[in-house]
Amino acid sequence: MPKNRPQQAPLTRDADLSKTEDTRRVIEGMVDGLNDHRIADIGEFFAESFRWMGNYGCGTKDGLRAFQENWQKPFQAAFGDKTCIDEARLYMGEWAAAFGRQEATHRGEFMGIAPTGKRVEIRYMDFWKVVDGRIVDNWVMVDFPHVLAQLGRDVFDGRGWEAFDDGTRTPPAPPAG
Numbered sequence: 001m002p003k004n005r006p007q008q009a010p011l012t013r014d015a016d017l018s019k020t021e022d023t024r025r026v027i028e029g030m031v032d033g034l035n036d037h038r039i040a041d042i043g044e045f046f047a048e049s050f051r052w053m054g055n056y057g058c059g060t061k062d063g064l065r066a067f068q069e070n071w072q073k074p075f076q077a078a079f080g081d082k083t084c085i086d087e088a089r090l091y092m093g094e095w096a097a098a099f100g101r102q103e104a105t106h107r108g109e110f111m112g113i114a115p116t117g118k119r120v121e122i123r124y125m126d127f128w129k130v131v132d133g134r135i136v137d138n139w140v141m142v143d144f145p146h147v148l149a150q151l152g153r154d155v156f157d158g159r160g161w162e163a164f165d166d167g168t169r170t171p172p173a174p175p176a177g
Contacts, residue, residue, distance in 0.1 A: 015093030
């Protein structure tokens with residue numbers, strides 16, 4: 001017997017596909033702006049009431065100023081020479097998504113780790129909503145555990161599921177039935 005299922009994709013159900021090219025232009029310009037290390041004038045791409053909703057460790061930024069002060073500045077202080085490389089982008093009306101990596105040198109304090117000078121890869125996924133030519137919402141996943149591992153800190157204390165992949169641990173299975 002089928003289980004009750006929650007409603008799926010309510011935010012994109014009524015996407016206006018005629019806005020796809022406008023969304024593409026905003027996102028491409030914004031990524032170029034981030035790669036140019038712009039902070040003070042990045043509002044060209046973001047609404048003042050912009051919401052940046054990150055995974056644990058990244059935080060949530062309510063408003064453009066909070067994004068500039070509490071994400072862009074500390075991130076660029078830690079990784080001043082970063083380059084953003086979107087490996088794929090998808091556009092659908094006022095929605096866009098991307099995944100990729102940033103390549104950077106650890107030049108400033110990051111999560112309590114003093115600068116190491118190491119080159120790191122910072123993997124991410126972004127989902128944006130664009131309204132009237134500006135990004136209003138951004139859901140973000142940044143792989144901070146991967147960054148920290150490159151800097152010598154294993155946040156999983158050896159208990160990450162990679163051990164299942166390399167055979168050093170046997171994965172548990174749910175009970176039969």
